[in-house]
Amino acid sequence: MAAMISRVWSAFNPPLVTKKDDALKFGILGAASIAPLSLIIPAKSHPEVVVQAVAARDRLKAEAFAKSHGIPEVKDSYQDILDDPNIDCVFIPLPNGLHYEWAVRAVRAGKHVLLEKPSTSNATEAKILFSMPELFQPNAPVILEAFHNRFYPSWNLFKSMINPADVVHVVSSSMIPWWASSNNDIHFNYNISGGTMMAMGTYNYAALRLLFDADPVECTSCETKAYTDGVHNKCDYDFQAKFRFPNGGIGEASSTLQGGTILKPSFVTVTTREVLLPDDSLPDDQEKYRSQVLTLNGMIHGVFWHRIDIRNKFEVRSKETGKAVKSWEENTSRKAYTFKEAGGEFADLPGETFWMSYRYQLEAFVNKIRGRKTQHWVDGQDSTAQMRMIDMAYEKSGLGPRPSSSFS
Incomplete structure (x- = not known):
């Protein structure tokens, strides 16, 4: 029991690490309740990940979210995050019906995409999304459906x-x-x-x-x-x-x-x-x-x-x-x-x-972007x-x- 308590406490309070100069900068589309578990907490122990910006439909909500989680920037819109050349990757934890649109927009903007599951609303959308020509070009963006487990x-x-x-x-x-x-x-x-x-x-x-x-x-x-x-x-x-x-x-x-x-x-x-x-x-x-x-x-x-x-x-x-x-x-x-x-x-x-499944997933996502071997991929x-x-x-x-x- 003591080992479990220690492990779970450390999972939610991981040790902070020094970030590398070329760390990947993430923008979050939506101040979603799943974002801390899926990205913000795992990023604390990853030297190559910085959560840089967040945007939400309600700017006041985004500002409160950023303050609560130590995120440096708040953008006025999702598109502002995609238009920012300083942002390398986006995390999309939006409602299911918005996954397709904003994943397509992100890929077109050249951003790497960590996409909450389910990837789209149906198979028709999935076929279009994952067949985008931008995903098959040299130095193409990486897109991953976040099946963390x-x-x-x-x-x-x-x-x-x-x-x-x-x-x-x-x-x-x-x-x-x-x-x-x-x-x-x-x-x-x-x-x-x-x-x-x-x-x-x-x-x-x-x-x-x-x-x-x-x-x-x-x-x-x-x-x-x-x-x-x-x-x-x-x-x-x-x-x-x-x-x-x-x-x-x-x-x-x-x-x-x-x-x-x-x-x-x-x-x-x-x-x-x-x-x-x-x-x-x-x-x-x-x-x-x-x-x-x-x-x-x-x-x-x-x-x-x-x-x-x-x-x-x-x-x-x-x-x-x-x-x-x-x-x-x-x-x-x-x-x-x-x-x-x-x-x-x-x-x-x-x-x-103490690594959650989300932390293992983030490790694989960064490795894929960097061209390294991953133990698993979706x-x-x-x-x-x-x-x-x-x-x-x-x-x-x-x-x-x-x-x-x-x-x-």
Whole structure:
């Protein structure tokens, strides 16, 4: 418990570092509540990142935000940030329905873009955004959909334990308690692409795609609880979806923004098919099989707490009859707050126990801009496939995909 308290305290109060002379200067579009967690706090411990400016629709709000977080400049508009040659990168934590427009504008302005997920309102917008010719020129801007949890050591370790060809079933779930949101939140405004699938649910959908290493063939069911009034109309606050994947495997995802009183950690559970294992210690007339159930608890915010549970089922059988000679289980667990703890291929990658997933993500974003190797990346093809999956579920639910922006 003491170690957890110390780790979490340090995550929110990281050591300050001296900034390099060529540090990348960020501008934030919108005084969003997620910005401190996603960028401002992680930037404190990164020597190559300076949060330089912020703009909001309400300048007074932007000024208060800047004062609270020690941001030197306040701009009159989002466009003023894009027009400033002193700004290298922009962070876009705006409502979902504005992601597409301001990501396009930022790329056209030559800025590197850290874009809150979901990247756009639907797959049509994603295809246009990530196919922009400016992204395929020499010295092109870098754009990253901010799937922060995918940069965390525990996720990378978990994924490395699984052979997608052996996966037959994946279940992923997340929740936000009822008291942490209300129907006045932007998550429940259809006109700006609200809905639980667009909020927490996109993490769960991504987990299915990545663990099957494939896009779903179809959404076989998607049951939702949704608002039916005014701007909240067609905004799901709870969903359960099921998908079929190319190998015949089934993926199930669920999330709610109106969950129970007690916050429960997100999780993903993978069940694998039975595989034949070589074992020279066995007699020639016997063979050994294994199946697994692996669960990553704390899938989204691993720095607070997480655990990988591995349940191995073994059976030794007679080759002649196929009957079991011996069967047993071996259960273990792992944690990885750093890549050193993850070990193996990850052992030499940088990180500290107090680094949040957002800090690992920022490390990769800067490395990509600098032309260095990254331990993980979310490219445009990945982000577009993610939006196709969300659209597929919304279509199956009857609520329909989120509306496209009028911006062109």
